[in-house]
Amino acid sequence: MKILVTGASGLLGLNLSLQMHQTHNIIGVDRASLANTPFPLINADLLDADAIQRILDESQPDALIHCAANANVDACELDPSNAAILNAVLPGQLASACSERDIRFLHISTDAVFDGTKDGIYTEDDAPNPLGVYAQTKLDGEYSVLDTNPNATIARVNFFGWSLAGTQSLSEFFVNNLGAGKQINGFDDVYFCPLFVGDLADILIGVLEKSLSGLYHAVGSRAITKYEFGREIAKTFGFDASLIQPISVSDSGLTAKRSQNLRLAVHKLSTALERDIPDFSTGLQKFYTQYQQAYPQKMRSYQQVG
Numbered sequence: 001m002k003i004l005v006t007g008a009s010g011l012l013g014l015n016l017s018l019q020m021h022q023t024h025n026i027i028g029v030d031r032a033s034l035a036n037t038p039f040p041l042i043n044a045d046l047l048d049a050d051a052i053q054r055i056l057d058e059s060q061p062d063a064l065i066h067c068a069a070n071a072n073v074d075a076c077e078l079d080p081s082n083a084a085i086l087n088a089v090l091p092g093q094l095a096s097a098c099s100e101r102d103i104r105f106l107h108i109s110t111d112a113v114f115d116g117t118k119d120g121i122y123t124e125d126d127a128p129n130p131l132g133v134y135a136q137t138k139l140d141g142e143y144s145v146l147d148t149n150p151n152a153t154i155a156r157v158n159f160f161g162w163s164l165a166g167t168q169s170l171s172e173f174f175v176n177n178l179g180a181g182k183q184i185n186g187f188d189d190v191y192f193c194p195l196f197v198g199d200l201a202d203i204l205i206g207v208l209e210k211s212l213s214g215l216y217h218a219v220g221s222r223a224i225t226k227y228e229f230g231r232e233i234a235k236t237f238g239f240d241a242s243l244i245q246p247i248s249v250s251d252s253g254l255t256a257k258r259s260q261n262l263r264l265a266v267h268k269l270s271t272a273l274e275r276d277i278p279d280f281s282t283g284l285q286k287f288y289t290q291y292q293q294a295y296p297q298k299m300r301s302y303q304q305v306g
């Protein structure tokens with residue numbers, strides 16, 4: 001299967017492409033963040049007028065995984081029109097172009113479409129209620145994808161791993177600060193279901209190989225608070241967990257509102273894939289193994305200089 005991956009320099013797109021390029025024909029779409037990757041790249045700003053037709057003409061893929069987005073929750077709050085174009089309008093345009101060309105379209109959405117007020121675990125049948133610009137535009141993106149391409153797949157994700165810059169993910173925040181012996185805060189009243197990005201990559205390829213369509217929650221199978229997640233990272237890496245202070249998200253001073261309960265059920269996904277969905281604990285071991293094998297440095301070597 002030839003797979004075109006947008007957002008190939010991003011946390012998900014880069015990890016997925018690096019992991020999958022030896023077993024799948026991966027082509028990344030990048031707007032000049034990357035160099036020397038072991039998989040081919042097409043250079044494009046997806047907001048350029050002819051970009052969608054051009055990337056599809058050049059790559060002729062069987063499937064497209066759309067990872068590009070404005071995924072910075074606070075930046076979206078500050079620039080809602082950019083967030084709307086990138087997160088809501090563009091996915092619909094890509095989904096439509098893929099439908100016309102019979103290309104499978106897998107769209108990446110977010111767990112944050114829920115407001116977190118449910119007393120329990122969210123399933124795909126629960127009504128979303130986004131709390132901020134990022135979450136609203138991502139939900140609008142889901143609607144625009146399904147409007148134009150009913151055979152598309154939407155995966156609502158939450159994941160951790162090593163990024164190109166080394167400073168992007170929550171997991172890197174904990175490693176970088178704890179490794180430097182710095183005191184940091186961790187929210188003890190925000191629950192989420194983090195999945196190791198390598199496990200997510202396996203799942204997304206499985207979704208394409210099984211030709212699943214529709215909406216799926218693709219998160220880790222166990223919930224944890226952000227504070228406890230930091231402590232688990234400290235334990236895995238041998239750092240001092242007492243450097244993490246438990247605080248409430250309401251004392252954080254963050255720009256965008258955060259949902260406090262993002263426990264999502266993965267039953268629909270595990271049934272469709274006929275396999276268990278991993279939780280964060282095995283993923284943290286893999287994340288640590290990558291650290292021991294200098295994977296973060298390897299990531300950085302793909303950064304375009306200048």
Ligand SMILES: NC(=O)c1ccc[n+]([C@@H]2O[C@H](COP(=O)([O-])OP(=O)(O)OC[C@H]3O[C@@H](n4cnc5c(N)ncnc54)[C@H](OP(=O)(O)O)[C@@H]3O)[C@@H](O)[C@H]2O)c1
Nearest residue numbers: 007009010011012033045046068069071108110157158159
């Ligand atoms: N990280 C998480 O835990 C998380 C949680 C829930 C959902 N998600 C969703 O998962 C997906 C991937 O997230 P991520 O964390 O991997 O995001 P990310 O690291 O911020 O990457 C975003 C990617 O989009 C690309 N991009 C942005 N604007 C573009 C444009 N105009 N043309 C071409 N490419 C453009 C960026 O390229 P440049 O390098 O050129 O900027 C980058 O490769 C997103 O849909 C996000 O909403 C992420």
